[in-house]
Structures are given as C-alpha cells and as structure tokens.
Amino acid sequence: MGSLSAASVGSGGQISRSRANMRFNALLVAGSLLAVGGLVALGPVRFALGLTLDDAWQLALIHAELALAPLLFLPVVGGRGKALENLAAAAACASAGAATVLLFSFAVMGGVGLDTRALAGVAWLAVSGLLALGARFGPHWVLRVRVLVLCAFGLPALWHYLLLEYAGASGGHLAALSPNWALATHSISLWPLLLAGALAWSGALALPDRGRA
Amino acid sequence: MRLLLLLSLLCCSALSAQVIDAERSGFLSAPNGRAGTWAPYRLVLREVGGDTLSVSSEAPGVKLTRQVAASGRSELEVVIPVYVGEGAKLAVGQASLEPTLPLRRIDPDYARPYVAVFSSDPVYARGVLPSTPRGAICDYYELAGFFGDWRLLDGYDAVVIFNPLETRLPAGSQRALAEFCSLGGAALIVGSFRFGERAVDLPPPAEPQIMQVRDVQLQRMGYGAGAIYRVGFDELRLSQSAPDVIIDALRDQLWFGGGRAPAGVPESRVPPLRSPMGPSLPSADAAPGPLFWGLAGGLLLLCGLAPVVAGRLTRRAWPAQLALLAGCAGIGGLALLQARPLPTLEVSVLVRNGEGGARSARVFLLAEPEWTETLTVDLDDQARRGLPRKLPGRPGWRAWAEDLPLVEQGAGRGSPVQLAFGMVGEVSFRDFSTRAHRGETGFSTDDAHLLEWWLEANAYRGRRAELQPLEWRFPERPAGEVRVVIRGAIGVTAEREGG
Numbered sequence: 001m002g003s004l005s006a007a008s009v010g011s012g013g014q015i016s017r018s019r020a021n022m023r024f025n026a027l028l029v030a031g032s033l034l035a036v037g038g039l040v041a042l043g044p045v046r047f048a049l050g051l052t053l054d055d056a057w058q059l060a061l062i063h064a065e066l067a068l069a070p071l072l073f074l075p076v077v078g079g080r081g082k083a084l085e086n087l088a089a090a091a092a093c094a095s096a097g098a099a100t101v102l103l104f105s106f107a108v109m110g111g112v113g114l115d116t117r118a119l120a121g122v123a124w125l126a127v128s129g130l131l132a133l134g135a136r137f138g139p140h141w142v143l144r145v146r147v148l149v150l151c152a153f154g155l156p157a158l159w160h161y162l163l164l165e166y167a168g169a170s171g172g173h174l175a176a177l178s179p180n181w182a183l184a185t186h187s188i189s190l191w192p193l194l195l196a197g198a199l200a201w202s203g204a205l206a207l208p209d210r211g212r213a
Numbered sequence: 214m215r216l217l218l219l220l221s222l223l224c225c226s227a228l229s230a231q232v233i234d235a236e237r238s239g240f241l242s243a244p245n246g247r248a249g250t251w252a253p254y255r256l257v258l259r260e261v262g263g264d265t266l267s268v269s270s271e272a273p274g275v276k277l278t279r280q281v282a283a284s285g286r287s288e289l290e291v292v293i294p295v296y297v298g299e300g301a302k303l304a305v306g307q308a309s310l311e312p313t314l315p316l317r318r319i320d321p322d323y324a325r326p327y328v329a330v331f332s333s334d335p336v337y338a339r340g341v342l343p344s345t346p347r348g349a350i351c352d353y354y355e356l357a358g359f360f361g362d363w364r365l366l367d368g369y370d371a372v373v374i375f376n377p378l379e380t381r382l383p384a385g386s387q388r389a390l391a392e393f394c395s396l397g398g399a400a401l402i403v404g405s406f407r408f409g410e411r412a413v414d415l416p417p418p419a420e421p422q423i424m425q426v427r428d429v430q431l432q433r434m435g436y437g438a439g440a441i442y443r444v445g446f447d448e449l450r451l452s453q454s455a456p457d458v459i460i461d462a463l464r465d466q467l468w469f470g471g472g473r474a475p476a477g478v479p480e481s482r483v484p485p486l487r488s489p490m491g492p493s494l495p496s497a498d499a500a501p502g503p504l505f506w507g508l509a510g511g512l513l514l515l516c517g518l519a520p521v522v523a524g525r526l527t528r529r530a531w532p533a534q535l536a537l538l539a540g541c542a543g544i545g546g547l548a549l550l551q552a553r554p555l556p557t558l559e560v561s562v563l564v565r566n567g568e569g570g571a572r573s574a575r576v577f578l579l580a581e582p583e584w585t586e587t588l589t590v591d592l593d594d595q596a597r598r599g600l601p602r603k604l605p606g607r608p609g610w611r612a613w614a615e616d617l618p619l620v621e622q623g624a625g626r627g628s629p630v631q632l633a634f635g636m637v638g639e640v641s642f643r644d645f646s647t648r649a650h651r652g653e654t655g656f657s658t659d660d661a662h663l664l665e666w667w668l669e670a671n672a673y674r675g676r677r678a679e680l681q682p683l684e685w686r687f688p689e690r691p692a693g694e695v696r697v698v699i700r701g702a703i704g705v706t707a708e709r710e711g712g
C-alpha cells in the first residue's frame with residue numbers, strides 16, 4: 001500500500017500530463033488522420049502506394065484509422081473514475097476518427113465510409129478497453145498492452161502465411177482478430193473484437209481501486 | 214375491426230390474385246430459339262384481378278416491363294419478349310415463372326436464315342416456305358397477330374409476310390417492321406403491301422429496284438441496313454419454284470447481293486463474346502470542395518477548443534469529451550452531404566447506315582457499378598424503342614449492348630474509308646487497325662477499339678463497307694445521375710456486290 005502510494009505520488013506529474021493528453025486525444029486522432037489523408041494525396045506517395053484519388057483514398061484512410069487506433073488512444077492512468085474518463089475519451093476519439101473518415105466522402109461514390117463504421121467502432125472499443133484496463137495497473141501496463149494489441153492486430157496475417165507455408169493449413173479464421181486484414185479480405189466478423197472490448201471495459205470499470213484493495 | 218380484417222383480406226387476395234398458367238404459357242417460336250436474343254413468349258394468366266397488371270420480363274442485367282389492361286377479365290394472354298438464355302424470368306405481381314427455354318438452338322448462319330413467317334393461312338405458308346436443312350428455319354404466325362413491337366422479332370434474320378387479302382398492317386406493326394429493317398433485317402412481302410411510312414412518320418425507304426429472281430420479278434427497297442422485298446402473290450403462286458424464290462430473295466439481302474455466302478459469322482443481335490470497348494479511362498481525381506475545408510477546419514477547431522473551454526468551466530474531463538462526441542458526430546453527418554463524383558458511363562456506338570433515310574445504332578455501354586445493376590425498359594414507351602442485353606464486362610464494371618432502331622444521322626468527323634476484299638484502302642484491315650490505334654488515320658484512338666473489333670468480325674470474303682468516324686449523342690439522356698463519356702462512334706454502311 002505504501003509503495004503504491006509512493007508510486008502514485010512519484011508519477012503525479014506524468015499522470016497530469018497524460019490527463020492533458022487525454023483531453024486533446026480527439027484532436028490527435030483527427031489531426032493524424034487528416035495528415036494521413038493529405039499525405040496520400042501527394043503525388044509521389046500516391047504513385048508509390050498505387051492509389052488513386054477516388055474510393056481508394058477513403059479506404060486508405062480507414063485502414064490508417066484501424067491501424068493507428070492502438071497508437072493514438074492515450075488513456076489516463078488511475079482508478080475507476082479515470083476509467084470513466086477514458087471511456088468518454090474513447091467515444092470522442094472514435095467519433096473524431098469517424099468524422100475525419102467521412103470528410104473524405106467527397107471522393108467516393110459508394111458508402112464504404114459508413115459501411116465500415118461498425119468495424120471501426122468495435123476496433124476502437126477493443127483497443128480503448130484493453131488500454132484502459134492496462135491503465136488501471138499503471139503506465140507500464142499501458143505500454144505492454146499497446147504492444148500486445150499491435151501484435152494481435154498485425155501478426156495474424158503473418159501467422160496465416162507461416163501456417164500456409166510450413167503447415168499447409170489456413171489461418172484465415174484469424175482475420176477476425178485483425179480489423180485491417182478483415183477489411184482487406186471482406187471477412188468482417190465483429191464478435192471477437194466486441195467481446196474483447198466488452199470484457200476489457202467491464203474489467204476496467206469493475207476492478208476495485210488499488211488503494212481500497 | 215371485423216371490417217378492417219375483411220378489407221385487408223380482400224386487399225391481400227387482390228394483390229396475389231393472378232396465377233401464371235405455366236402449362237399454356239411458352240415461347241411462340243418453340244422449339245426454335247436464338248440464344249442471347251429476345252423471343253416472343255405467350256404468357257397466360259388466370260384469376261386476374263385489378264384494372265391493370267404490370268408484367269416484367271427479366272434477364273441478367275435487363276428488365277422489360279409492360280402494363281396490361283385486365284379489367285373485367287378472368288383470363289389474360291400477353292405476348293412479351295423473353296430472353297432466350299439462363300436467368301430469364303417473368304413476373305406478374307407476386308407470381309413469377311422461369312420459362313422453359315426452346316430446345317433447338319438457332320445460331321446465326323449466312324446459309325440458313327432464321328425467319329418469322331406471318332400468314333393469314335399458316336398451313337399454306339408452311340407449304341410455300343417450309344423449314345429445310347438447306348433453306349431457312351421458319352417459325353409460323355397468324356398475320357392477324359403481327360407483332361406491334363420490333364423487340365418481339367429480335368431473334369430473327371428476316372420476316373416473310375403472306376398478304377393476299379390486302380390486309381393493311383396497323384401503324385404499330387408498320388413501325389415495328391420498319392424498325393426491324395433499319396436494324397439490318399430483311400422483310401419480304403408476298404401480296405399487297407402498303408407500307409404507309411407517311412402515316413406513321415417513318416423515314417422513307419430507298420427507291421424501288423426491279424429484280425429478277427428465277428422466274429419471278431420482285432421489287433427491292435433498301436431500308437437502312439436492311440431491305441424490304443415485294444413480290445406479287447399470283448406471280449409467286451404461278452412460279453415453278455416459289456420456296457427457292459423466297460430463299461434467294463432473303464439471301465440477296467443477307468449475302469449483300471453476292472452469289473455466295475460471305476465468310477465468317479453474320480452480324481446478329483446476339484451479344485458478342487469479346488467486348489468491343491477499349492480499356493476504361495482512369496478515374497478523374499476527386500478534389501475537395503469548400504465544404505470539406507470548412508468541415509476539416511471546424512473539426513480541428515472543435516477538437517482543440519472544446520477541451521480548453523470545458524476546462525475553464527469544470528475540472529471534470531468527461532463533459533468536454535461528450536461535447537466532442539456530439540460535435541464530431543454532427544461534422545460527420547454534414548460531411549456526408551458533400552457532392553460526390555458521379556459514376557462513369559462510357560459509350561461506344563456503331564451506327565449502321567444504308568439505303569434510304571433509315572439508320573440504326575448498336576450502343577455499347579460500359580458503366581461503373583454504382584450507376585445501375587439493371588437497365589429497365591418500358592415497352593409501352595413509344596419514344597424509347599431500344600433493346601439492351603448484357604455483355605461480359607471487365608471486373609468492377611458492367612456492360613450492355615443496346616440496339617436502337619431509327620436513330621438520327623450523326624455528322625462525320627472525318628473522311629470515310631472503303632473496306633473491300635479484306636483491305637481498307639491499300640492496307641490490310643489489321644494494319645489499318647494498328648494505324649488507327651496509333652492515331653494515324655481519321656479515326657480517333659478511342660474509335661480504334663470499336664473499329665478493330667468490327668473489322669475482325671466482318672472484314673472477310675464477301676464484305677464490302679464504308680466506314681466513317683461520326684459525332685454522336687444519345688437520343689435521350691440515360692436515366693439516373695451519371696457522367697457520360699462518348700468514347701467512340703463509327704458509321705458502317707454495308708455495300709452490296711456490284712454496287
């Protein structure tokens with residue numbers, strides 16, 4: 001108990017800084033995604049990526065939103081009260097991300113922006129829930145969870161390749177864990193991320209504060 | 214309450230009243246049918262309710278609709294074009310039917326035309342013009358039931374009418390016949406023929422030419438890409454070889470006046486296996502408008518200022534986050550109101566000129582899938598007489614070919630060139646196509662794809678034609694919001710042997 005209090009006091013400045021970050025988290029999301037959108041519009045980048053300024057532009061932005069969510073969400077470390085603030089911040093981040101993606105609707109004929117909102121919503125739910133759960137245990141756990149989420153989102157495609165190459169088996173079912181892969185292969189399944197997000201947020205909100213424990 | 218229930222029951226029974234009599238319904242041309250075209254189908258409906266019925270005939274990517282008066286009748290017969298191919302379907306209200314396709318597949322063949330024979334005495338017509346392996350393939354119909362829509366004649370190469378009693382065709386049937394001929398069909402009238410082009414506002418045919426076929430004299434009037442032949446009923450009756458006279462007259466048109474069949478496969482309305490469209494144009498870059506810049510600036514301002522303002526008012530963080538949630542949702546909603554790019558419809562046109570004042574067009578459409586999945590044609594609309602059919606398209610695009618009868622003449626964009634003996638001018642047709650692709654001819658590089666496709670299919674023995682790049686525009690703007698790009702238009706005037 002004493003050591004925990006000391007840790008809290010010692011990291012007080014860090015916590016207040018992270019709280020300030022959380023306040024401007026939506027600005028970070030919107031600014032980053034707008035920057036990505038502008039970057040993709042640059043000729044050399046566009047040609048290097050093989051993109052055109054039509055539906056592909058918004059799709060690239062959606063991929064960026066899904067991939068950057070684990071990096072852009074900055075939870076406040078602390079007790080239950082902070083978890084509630086994290087929940088509100090996560091909702092604001094998801095909303096800012098959605099608004100930025102929909103801003104690029106001028107380039108598309110179809111409704112890919114709206115169609116992917118459910119996927120982006122559950123991705124934000126899972127990412128923010130897991131990071132908020134980590135934030136209940138301290139800043140180091142936030143970093144660890146961030147790495148774990150990045151691995152969970154990024155590595156299934158690699159595992160699938162390795163399974164195909166060395167075991168002759170398909171790991172296609174792992175697409176449910178990786179929103180980018182699911183979007184690219186049109187095999188979107190919301191349940192695993194929804195379940196992970198719901199469980200993580202339940203844990204983050206239900207765990208007793210460490211001081212009281 | 215009971216009254217309401219009774220009314221709803223009555224409504225439901227009225228909605229699902231009609232029943233398709235599948236036993237008595239069927240293709241009028243059965244057992245014959247040309248795959249890939251539309252053939253006349255008799256649809257028998259029983260237990261008909263309501264004043265009008267909407268009958269639709271569906272094929273992959275195409276839907277034809279017709280309104281039919283049904284008041285005071287318990288049973289109804291409707292003749293409607295039905296697609297001869299997989300995916301054909303008929304629907305009347307809630308009832309639908311997948312028609313049984315004709316068993317005998319009739320492919321386009323120079324030597325054996327597919328003929329619709331109309332006669333007040335079909336038994337006599339069968340005797341004069343029988344279906345024979347070396348003659349023609351014939352379907353026989355009552356003259357009184359002559360079709361009022363050329364789309365029912367879509368599959369046929371020629372129409373033969375036995376009219377000894379001087380029956381005058383109704384205006385709709387005359388128009389149907391004129392449209393059929395303008396699309397390259399041959400019509401042979403045995404007996405009285407009063408075309409009445411003035412009465413139904415049709416382009417006039419060319420001046421009559423007198424021809425001698427075996428022991429019978431007949432008249433030939435060119436009509437666009439097709440022609441109308443007329444022979445006296447008594448002259449044919451007294452002839453020693455009446456069937457041969459009719460077949461020779463039809464072959465005169467189908468063989469372009471030559472003594473033997475041209476090489477290759479004759480032009481028909483069967484959709485081509487290879488698309489004549491070139492690669493689609495790259496999509497235009499979308500450019501953000503003022504609304505985008507305004508909303509993006511507003512979004513950044515909102516995300517930056519809302520926490521600052523809320524921080525002055527309260528120490529809690531969540532009110533600012535909830536305000537952001539609501540504000541961003543509003544901006545996202547407004548973003549959906551931005552003007553969006555229209556789907557592109559690329560059009561290539563083959564205008565078929567000929568003799569007289571009539572001409573027709575085959576329009577090849579290549580559309581982005583956002584435009585439409587199905588082209589709908591109202592058969593009752595007298596202004597739109599086109600008939601589309603689906604073509605194989607490249608991935609991400611949808612393609613159709615639509616035949617338009619009696620179109621306006623487009624102005625030439627360049628000098629015409631002559632095709633004869635596989636040569637265009639002094640070069641082989643393939644070399645000419647290559648030059649056209651390089652932009653070294655009067656044809657544009659967009660025309661070159663269509664030109665190459667047509668030459669590959671037609672530039673063989675027995676075909677002579679004049680080809681010219683044309684200006685072209687749609688008779689009517691295509692339905693829906695779409696960006697129309699005319700990729701190319703060429704005019705083809707088939708020339709007969711000996712001029």
